[in-house]
Amino acid sequence: MSLRIANVARPAPVTITVEGVPVMAHPGESLAAVLIAAGHWRFGEGEDSTRPRTAFCMMGVCQQCLLRVDGRLVQACLTPIVAGQAVTPA
C-alpha cells in the first residue's frame, strides 16, 4: 500500500537518488516526507546508536533530520524535492 493519500493531485513524479538508489518523488514534497513514504525512516546513524538521524518535528525545529543533498548539509523536512537530487547521510 502506498503511503501517498489517494485523491490528492500532485505534479508529475521525478527521480532522486538516496545513497545511490533511485527513489520516486513529486516536486515540492519535502525530502523528509518522501523518505517516510519510501519506508526509509532511518536517515543516518548519528553520533551514537541511541540517537539515529530521522524525521521528528517536520517543522525545522529539532534538527534531527540532517542530510546531505548534493553534498550540502540540509534539514530534510525543510528541503523541497527537485529532480535529480543526490541524497547521502549527514
Place this chain on the structure above:
Amino acid sequence: MIFDVAVLGGGPAGMAAATEAAHGGARVVLLEESPAPGGQVYRAPPAGFEMKPDRDRQEGDALRAALAASGADIRTGCRVWGLGGGPLMPEGEAAAPFSLSALGADGVPFTIEARALILCCGTHERIIPFPGWTLPGVIGLAAATILLKAQGILPGQRVVVAGAGPLLYAVAAKILAGGGSVVAVIDAATPAEWLRALPALSARPDLLAQGAVWRAGLLAARVPVLAGAQVTAAEGDKVLSAVRVGERVFQADALCIGHGLVPATEASRTYRAQHAHRPEDGGWVPVLDAAQRTSVAFLYAAGDGAGVRGAAAAPAAGRLAARTALHDLGFRLHHASKEDAALARARRTGAAMARMMALRPAMVAAIPAETIICRCEGVPRSEIEKAAAAGANTINQLKHFTRCGMGPCQGRMCGEAAGALLATARGVDVAEVGFATGRIPLRPVPMASILGDFDYADIPVPAPAPI
C-alpha cells in the same frame, strides 16, 4: 530604509498583524521561514498540489489573500538568525531600531531595520521523553499533521496515535480519512478531564461537532481508545515495530505522539523581555499588557507564541498588537479597536484546550533514569539529577554541567522536561529553575553564508608592540 513595523512569523497572528499595520499606513515587513505564509495550522500545500479543501484551508486562504493585498513587504522562505538593536545596545547608548538578520530564500543574507517589532513566532511541540522515543518511526503529532495536511502522506501503514489534546483525535481522523490504519489511540487525558473542558468547549459548537465526528469515525473503525493512559515504550530494532502501553503491545510502523504546545519565546528572551511561567499558557511566556506590549519598548507579541490560545484567537491578537504598535509610533488610527464576542469565545475554548495540553508532571516523573532527555547531546535523566545534586540550580547552570540544551535544537525539544526534572530534583517549583538565556543565532545557519567574502585576512590585526 527603516520599516515602521516588522512582524516575525507568518502564522495566523503574524498575517493579521502585518495586514492591519499596513492598512494603518505603516511601512511593514513580514519575515517567515516557510515558503508561504500560513503557519503550521494554515500551512499551504506545495505548488501544484490539490487537496480537498477543509475549513482550515479556507480560513488560511482568507488571511493569506488579505495579507497579499495589504501592501506589506512579504519575505517568505527566509531564516531569521540574528537579532539586534532595540534594547540590545551598549549601556548609555540610545535604543536603536530593531535589526533582524536573515538568510533569504535565495541564500543571500540580508538585514532589515524596523522601529517596532511584533513577535508572532507560534509554538513548537512538547514531547515528554519515554524509552525508545528516539527510534525512527516516532514523530510528533504536529509533525504528523504537516505530513497529512500539507504533504498528503500517511506516517505509516499501522499507526499508534498518542498524547494529549485535540490534535490527537484530529491526527487519528486524518489517518483514517486518508485510508490508513490506526492501531490505537492512547489519550493521556481521562474522560473526567474532557468533561471538565466541556463547558468551555460548548462556547464553540462548531468545534464540539468536529470533535464528535472524529470520535464517531474512530468508533466506526473499531479503533481502541485508551483513556488516561500513556506510552511506556517504543520498541524495535533500527526502526519502530511496536508500541508498549503497560502490558499491552501494539504492532505499529509509526507512532505519532505529542503532549501539547510550547510557546516559541527565543526572540523575546533574546531581547531580554520579562517572562513568566504559566503552565496553562504552555510554559514560559512574555509578560504582556492588555494591548500586547512586552516589557521592552516597541516590542510586542501575539498569537500562540505569547500563550497558547489556538488559531481562532490569534488573528484578533495580531491585529490588536499592530494597532498598539501604530499608536505607540504616533500613527493616527481611524478605527477604534473592537473586541468581538467570537474572539472571547475562541479564547475560552483555546484556554480549555491549552489546560489539557499543559505539562503533566506525572508523565515527567515516570521517565526512567537512563532515558535520553536531550537528544542533541545525549543527556539522560540520571545526568540531570547528578548535576542537580552537584549544585546546578538553574537551566543555565544545567547547560554548563551537562551540555543539556546546547545542541543544534538549542533546547527547544528538551527544555521543558529538563526544567521539570531539575525542579523536581531540587524540590522547587519549575518557575524557579528559570529558562535558558536567549542567544543568537536563533537558528543554525551555515557560517559561510553569514561571513560572505569575509576571510581571516580581513580580520584587523594591530601592529605588534615593540619588544
